[in-house]
């Protein structure tokens with residue numbers, strides 16, 4: 001249960017978004033998000049919920065950290 | 076990794092340590108931070124008098140065996156299905172793990188989100204689907220969101236067994252015990268953006284210790300350490316931010332509101348820290364129908380916090396480092412974990428195993 005997983009938004013449908021997490025497509029619930037997002041934006045995903053918007057740089061940094069410590073997005 | 080030439084922040088840290096003139100111990104309380112600090116190899120660069128400790132920041136690790144026994148009892152009850160984050164599956168309890176329960180025929184399903192558990196409940200109206208709610212201020216809102224959705228859409232067979240916890244009371248309990256000297260805390264950037272810094276206020280105001288939010292890169296962690304030491308040297312502890320992003324006192328308001336709508340504070344037991352008043356989150360009476368703790372009473376027998384000689388509790392308090400546990404590496408490995416701190420990828424024992 002990784003604390004924070006970076007995900008990229010592919011599509012926004014109301015309260016849900018289709019996202020991609022290291023190539024895997026999933027759904028993120030947006031009810032906790034205070035920012036608005038659109039396709040191409042990065043979000044911090046935690047337990048299925050988008051918790052905030054991330055810059056591409058932050059998302060990349062976190063992805064690298066998770067990769068280096070041997071944690072995929074599904075751990 | 077940092078280069079070999081003396082980094083200016085590292086130089087500042089050395090100067091500040093000379094000024095402070097005594098050993099300093101800083102604690103980080105987030106599993107991801109634990110891994111990040113290892114990854115940077117920073118410990119080897121810091122002076123011996125400056126120690127970084129890992130605290131009770133891994134949700135699976137601080138979950139007491141009593142909760143696991145409760146979950147196993149529910150899994151053994153007819154017509155139930157347990158849904159849980161994968162890390163919980165292999166935690167060895169007194170009467171086995173959820174994994175062994177599953178091998179023996181219990182319904183146990185790994186989910187990535189409480190919303191997946193809710194979907195399972197919709198698919199299986201004939202079963203009582205219980206989600207094991209573990210985690211801190213960042214995870215509890217997700218559980219709250221799923222529970223509210225279940226209540227709103229009338230999914231009456233969706234339930235939560237809550238072991239959600241809040242961090243401030245645990246930090247206060249650690250400082251109150253005085254067992255380990257902690258001069259300041261390093262707080263994780265991305266989590267702090269969500270929780271807000273207000274949750275650390277008590278550390279500075281009541282305990283006169285700095286709490287500084289930092290990032291995950293070597294440079295950022297060093298900057299966080301330097302800021303903490305500056306406060307210690309000046310005798311002026313505060314909640315500070317060395318994370319290059321906006322961290323507000325409030326954090327994510329929606330998440331906090333949702334958490335409050337569904338949960339209320341309760342006393343809770345932590346592995347390593349024992350009973351801490353007001354440190355847990357229980358489901359409010361308004362949502363009693365979705366509260367697995369009401370539907371399935373906890374087993375009566377007292378449960379020790381851990382078994383088989385595992386010293387997770389001491390690790391979580393910063394009293395010992397994992398290599399000081401006799402089982403570390405020879406008996407206890409990620410492939411054959413003897414305790415929660417080795418099971419969870421965020422656990423301190425797992426981090427030591429991987430990086431030292």
Ligand code: SF4
Pocket residue numbers: 384385386387388390397400401402403404407408412413414415416417418424
């Ligand atoms: S090394 Fe294993 S047995 Fe020892 S404290 Fe860590 S998890 Fe427990």
